Amino acid sequence: MANIASQKKRAELSATQNIVNNSKRSRVKTAIKKYENAVNAKDVELAKSLLPLTISIIDKAKSDGIYKANTASRKVARLSKLYSTLLTAQ
DSSP: OOOSSSHHHHHHHHHHHHHHHHHHHHHHHHHHHHHHHHTTOHHHHHHHHHHHHHHHHHHHHHHHHHOHHHHHHHHHHHHHHHHHHHHHHO
């Protein structure tokens, strides 16, 4: 542990931010899993309603600095591709 007061504050702040960032990252992962489960169950209506919500959560995480732009874009592209394959499978 640091001895300097400002470094103690910085370590405490870093720990708090780490908790917040982990929860935001977890929220993205949970949304993606729900969407993928809907696609795997071939539930078109549920997938259609979850896709914009999931993309919104990913974009929010990107704007908060959790994900870089390319990472967020890649995640959205994969979800969109899953949806298009679900539609063509019918």
